[in-house]
Amino acid sequence: MAVSEKTCKIVWAEAGGRCAICRGEVVTPGTDCDDPSVFGEEAHIVARSKGGPRAGDLDDASRHSRTNLLLLCSRHHKQIDDQPAHFTVERLREIKEWHAAWVRRLLDDSVSGDVRLVPDPAFPQPRVLELITRGNPLWNMIKTSVTFEYALPDGLPDDEDSSIVEFLDLLRDYLDIAPELYSVRDNRDAEKSLQEHIRELVEQDFLVGAYVRHMLYVDGHGAPMAWPMLRVEVLPTSAAVVTDRTGRPYAAEQGEEQLAEE
Structure with missing residues (x-):
């Protein structure tokens, strides 16, 4: 049993004609003498053969259904099959869900008024920025986030x-x-x-603060999805206020001791 033409069309439509991992278009424009080039492929989440990567116990109908397929470029299709320990069934299903939500957010004008981000009640919302002095903590925040917002001072010299x-x-x-x-x-x-850039900013008398705000993406299609948002602020050292995690300012001496400990 093969994937039906109808199923292929649905998979391509839900993916917006883009790879679910890199989100690049999987059809290149044609030329004056050639048709467009297609390098998108319908990849099986649970393998289509019993000996394939991510093999599982599905019947033929389920194995070739749209819920078990995601659109990938040829590069990432090969990668997920070469690295099944990383690209597990659960991870690929999550990638498919995230990508479908991203496509809907960009293309579905009919629900644009309903799309919103709301705080996730399962997580306490951060009240203060974490002082970032090393690359590792910021990189860990980046890896857990799907969107990004920032703030920087106005009226700075060009450099x-x-x-x-x-x-x-x-x-x-x-x-x-x-x-x-x-x-x-x-x-x-x-x-x-990241650490090198942070160091350069510190040398110019700036501090970097960041936190991850846990949000839910709500678009009117199905259950809300986790949507962690990274916020980064760059502030002049003279404008920064050292506080505890509740937002209570430290005394000058206490703040210096706290920074020394960190």
Whole structure:
């Protein structure tokens, strides 16, 4: 039994014609003498053969249903089959759900008025920013987040403004590619890059603060989805106030001791 033409169309439509991992378009434009090139592939979440990656006990109808298929580019289709220990059935189902929600958010104008982010009641909402002095804590926040917001001062000299913007652009880039970095070396290199930018900002008398706010993505289709949001602020050292986790300011001496401990 093969995947039906109707099922293929549904899978492509739900994915918006984009790879569920990299979100790149899987059809290239045609030329004046050639048709468009198609490199999108319907990948099985539970393997279609008993000896394949992520093999499971599904009947033929379920194995080739749209719920067991996700659209990937050829590169990521090969990757998930080569790395089944990382791309488990549960992880691929989560990737499919996240991607479908992303497509709906961008393309479904009919429910645009209903789309919103609301605080997740299962998590306490942060009240203060965590002072970021190393790359590792910030990288861990990036890896757990799916969206990003930021704040930076106005009226800065061009060189300082450029340094902060470069740092924030780096964060956005890392947020996009973090799910694809698996090796310890890749993750460590990312941490070092972040730490170098943080160090440069500190040398210019800026502090970096961040937290992850746990939100729910609500779009009127099914159950709300977890949508962790990373917030990063870059502040002049003179404007920062050291507090405890409840937001209560430390005395000057107490604040210095706290920073020394961290």
